[in-house]
Amino acid sequence: MPKESYNVIGVMSGTSLDGIDLAHVVFEVSDGNWTFDIEESQTISYSDAWLQKLKIAVNFHKDELEKLNSDYTILLGETIRGFIEKHGIGNLDAVCSHGHTILHQPHNGFTLQIGNLPKIAKIAGQKVICDFRVEDVALGGQGAPLVPIGDRILFSDYDYCLNLGGFSNVSFENHGLRLAFDISPVNTVLNFYANRLGFEYDDKGKLAESGKIDHELLSSLNNLAYYRQSFPKSLGFEFVKNTVLPLIESFDVSDIDKLRTFTEHIAVQIASALPKKSGKLLATGGGAYNRFLISRMQEQLPQIKIEIPEKKILEFKEALIFALLGVLKMRNETNVLASVTGAKRDHSSGKSYEN
Known part of the structure; x- marks a missing residue:
């Protein structure tokens, strides 16, 4: 029987490059009705070097993208771990992370969100649910929007x-x-x-x-x-x-x-x-x-x-909702709607990595 309470962190980095948004969220669900409380929340700004890299990454070749993905996964994992330590957050069910979109070409059957490599779980020290868009594109969808x-x-x-x-x-x-x-x-x-x-x-x-x-x-x-x-x-x-x-x-x-x-x-x-x-x-x-x-x-x-x-809510709504997407994945419930993305069917998307 699914749990009725979830203690998670949602993580989002958007195309406006404001930084990495992290929201510690507690969800309660009863008879299909969901409530939430955003407890700690923070935006971690990118360094100038990272900002420059992310701005030009759309032009990177395959090898450069692979290195960027590896480096960004380390950055994201360390950022998540730092957020947990700073706020003394314990007993987490999962960290639910979007990553950062570099390429989005659903018409070519391709989308790339960096920061979703398996090593993120070890670095963050937590179970991580991430990479929510790829499966939808494979099912013929746009991979977006997921919110x-x-x-x-x-x-x-x-x-x-x-x-x-x-x-x-x-x-x-x-x-x-x-x-x-x-x-x-x-x-x-x-x-x-x-x-x-x-x-x-x-x-x-x-x-x-x-x-x-x-x-x-x-x-x-x-x-x-x-x-x-x-x-x-x-x-x-x-x-x-x-x-x-x-x-x-x-x-x-x-x-x-x-x-x-x-x-x-x-x-x-x-x-x-x-x-x-x-x-x-x-x-x-x-x-x-x-x-x-x-x-x-x-x-x-x-x-x-x-x-x-x-x-x-204004600043962390997307981080909040990616936290929810991860919870829905843990419950094996639909978290991507075909009516929105154009995929062949509703589905429960995301990859799960154990610490």
Whole structure:
């Protein structure tokens, strides 16, 4: 008989490269109803050297990727062990880790999340459940997004769950099916231009707010073929590197105006993606701190109530849900929805490594 209480750590590193998010979570389940408590949580920033490596890894050859994967697994394992020691966490059922996405090409039957090698369990000193995307791609799915099962189980009070990270993605119920997909790049592009202007990121969207929209660029962005594709669909950094940035750079527009225009583009695409333009929307991820972006979304969606949760959920929702994915795997229950990814069937995904 499955347990009713789980003591786990969820670990996530997103494409916006903010760092490694760790959340110590206690789940309780009774008669199919789940509750959670995020206890300790922390984001460990990357060193400059690691930041540079992860930014350019999309260009690495096979041997370089293998070394990166090995080195990153060591970094991740040591980070997890340090988090456990710092907070005096004991009696863990598992550590549930996403790793870091380097390549995501589901149309080629391939996705790579580094940091998921078996040695992570020995380094962390814990049972580790990880590598949640590969099986879905092998079953013909997009391997993404994976968070919607957690949205359904933990955040069913909301009509929409929107994550604003390196990319935006949304999940919602539609006639009894959970649907979800990536909408557009967000911080992968905004941070690029903020960096060029000498800032780590665009704090609260103040830089973008001071710029002007270039309507020709906005129109070109909104006409990209991805936005006309039906879901399931997902995005990787390749889309930013090969499509979005070259398009933006082809326009003779100041970086401030590029930021303003792309912020508008994000808001337009989010509004376009929601089938019903009313209800409650939960916004999480680093982009939820971008007040100007949120104001542009609200302008596009006047009948939607946009809610930004307390800090632990806002910053650690993805780590929380990967913790849940690991628990569902331990229970041999579905943790990936075919209605979301397009796989042949729902399944219980992930690899389990013993300490």
